Amino acid sequence: MKSVVALSALSMLAGAEAAETVLGAYIFHRHGDRTPKALAPTNLTALGYEQVYTSGQYYRSRYLSGESKIHGINEDEVKLSQLQVQAPVDNVLQNSAMGFLQGLYPPVQTVQTLANGQSVQAPMDGYQLIPVNTIETGSGSEDNGWLQDASSCQNAKTSSNSYFDSEAYKSLASSSKDFYSSIVPSMNGVVSDEQVSFKNAYVVYDTIHVAEIHNSSIPNSEALTNTTLTQLRTLADAHEWGLAYNASDNMRAVAGMQLAGEILEYMNNIISTSGSKKFGIQFGAYATFMSFFGLADLQKVSDDFTGVVDYASSMVFELFTNADVDSGFPNGDDLQVRFLFHNGTASNTSEPSVFPLFGGSENAVSWTTFQDKLNEFAITTTEQWCTKCGNTAGSCAAFVKDNGATTAQQSGNGSSDMSPAVGGVIGAFVTLAVVLGSLAVLMLVGGFRLVSKKALQRGVPQSSVEPKA
Known part of the structure; x- marks a missing residue:
């Protein structure tokens, strides 16, 4: 009897899964393997290219041709109106996005016959040209060693700098002095000896990490035991988490706030266009992952979310429904969002896992809950960003307050004011x-x-x- 009940339950579960329809998705993706930050300008390596290409192939199998295929998306030939791809002005991130897209939409051989009867064959086996749009967030991030270097948000920089005055930082900086001194010979002069310290924990780790992957020999290699390499990574994780997120002062997590706003904007576009928009993809730096993890309370799920994510890591937000889509796009009450994450290159043998958001226990939340929770910290407008960051120059000048009124208000925005x-x-x-x-x-x-x-x-x-x- 128990086995019959179990089989019945499995059948019901399979039926529920079969009824599920993915309406859209948004991916935030880290770049592939690159040269070290300490030797800028950084470049995507052949290994990094292979990593993001493999990830693109996986997400093709998931969202373009598999059981989780996004409803109505073009499988073979890209329809650009269905896709939005973004990356900062950064060689490593832009090239990573393009490598990913080659795996997502591989070449399609096409032959076009002109009016005069001449046949023209598409070059490069039908390589599909997909634009990667630039965004301001994170520009030049891979050439910078400090987490906030790519941010122009003044209050975020101030907040991150306060970490260096914290007891947590001072304690680790003091206790790790001898450890970092033992690493100096392995750095091979890439940075000065006095810079090999906890203050530069990520740059030190990054330099050794890249050397371990690419260099056939490293000075003082006998000191780089597995225990030493793990300690380098652990210290770098603590250092970068302290700069990326703080529960009592989350202003340093501005990158995660901006990402939340971009996710909301694209998800709302999917809904407002009744599914015409389908797939958003953005490439960015590890700092944005960490900031978003903290804001979304993912550190409560696992301590792993407080570390620097590996190359080609990805997090995904799936918009789906269990309602019937044949009769039209579902209403908001029938929409749900699921969060997935994979540390490192996703593939068919190593797929992303589902994790609960916002400190909850459910693997999916309603669209309304998702929207409300993200809106608690998301930055969705330029004015909001300027206000939070305390910036007053450039595009923020229009929002500077004077005697309780904004510049726009002072110049007049009512019907009775003169033009x-x-x-x-x-x-x-x-x-x-x-x-x-x-x-x-x-x-x-x-x-x-x-x-x-x-x-x-x-x-x-x-x-x-x-x-x-």
């Missing part, structure tokens, strides 16, 4: 009136008078004005 064009005309007349008035006073006080051209021709002194006798 700039009308204001300009009135201003010109006022200026002219002031000039004429000043001239009249000058003539009155100085005894000057106006003389016509004819008077000048009759022998009046060559001046348009002359003093009285």
Whole structure:
């Protein structure tokens, strides 16, 4: 009887899964293997290219052709309106995005016949041209050693800098001095000896990590035992987590706030277009992962979420429904969101796992809950970013408050206020009136008078004005 009940339950579960439809997805992806930050400019390596390409192949099998295929998405030939791909202005991240896309949408051989009967074959076996749009967030992040170097948010930098005054930082900096001194010979002069310390924990780890992957020999290699390498990684994790997130001062997690806003924007586009938008992909740095993990309370699920993610790691937000989609796009009450994460390159033999968001226990949340929770910390507008960051220059100048009113409010935004064009005309007349008035006073006080051209021709002194006798 028990086995019958179990089989019945499995059948019901299979039926429930079969009824599920993925309506869209948003991926945030780290770049592949690269050269070390300490030897900038960094470059994507052949290994890194292979990692992101493999990841693209996996997500192709998941969302374009597999059981979790996004409803209505083009499987073989890309339809650009269904896809949004973004990366900062950064060689490693841009190239990683392009490598990923080659795996996601491989070449499709096409032949086009022209009006004159000539046949034209697509070059490079039909390589599909997919644009990677640039975003400001994280520009140049792979050439910078400090986590906040790629951020222009002043308050985020101040918040991260406060970590260096914390007891947690001071304690680790003091206790690890001898350990870092033993690593100095292995750095081979890539950074100065005094910089090999906990203050530069990530740069030190990154340099050794890249050397372990690519260098056939490393100075002082006998000191780089598995225990030493693990300690380097653990110290780097603690250092970067301290800079990326703090529960009592989450302003340093601005990268995660911006990502949350971008996720919400794209998910809302999927819904508002009734599924015309389908797949959002963004490439970025490990700092954004860590910031978002902290904001979404993923550290409560596992301590692994407090570490630096490996190359080609990815996190995914799936928008899905159990409602019937044949009759139209489901309403908001029938939508759910699921979070998946994979540390390192995803593949068909090593797939992403599902994790609960926001400190909960459920593997999926309603769209309403997801939206409300993200809105608690998401940055969705330029004005909001400027206000949180305390920035006042550039694009933020328009939002600077003066005497309780924004610049926009002061310039007038009500129906009774005059337009700039009308204001300009009135201003010109006022200026002219002031000039004429000043001239009249000058003539009155100085005894000057106006003389016509004819008077000048009759022998009046060559001046348009002359003093009285």
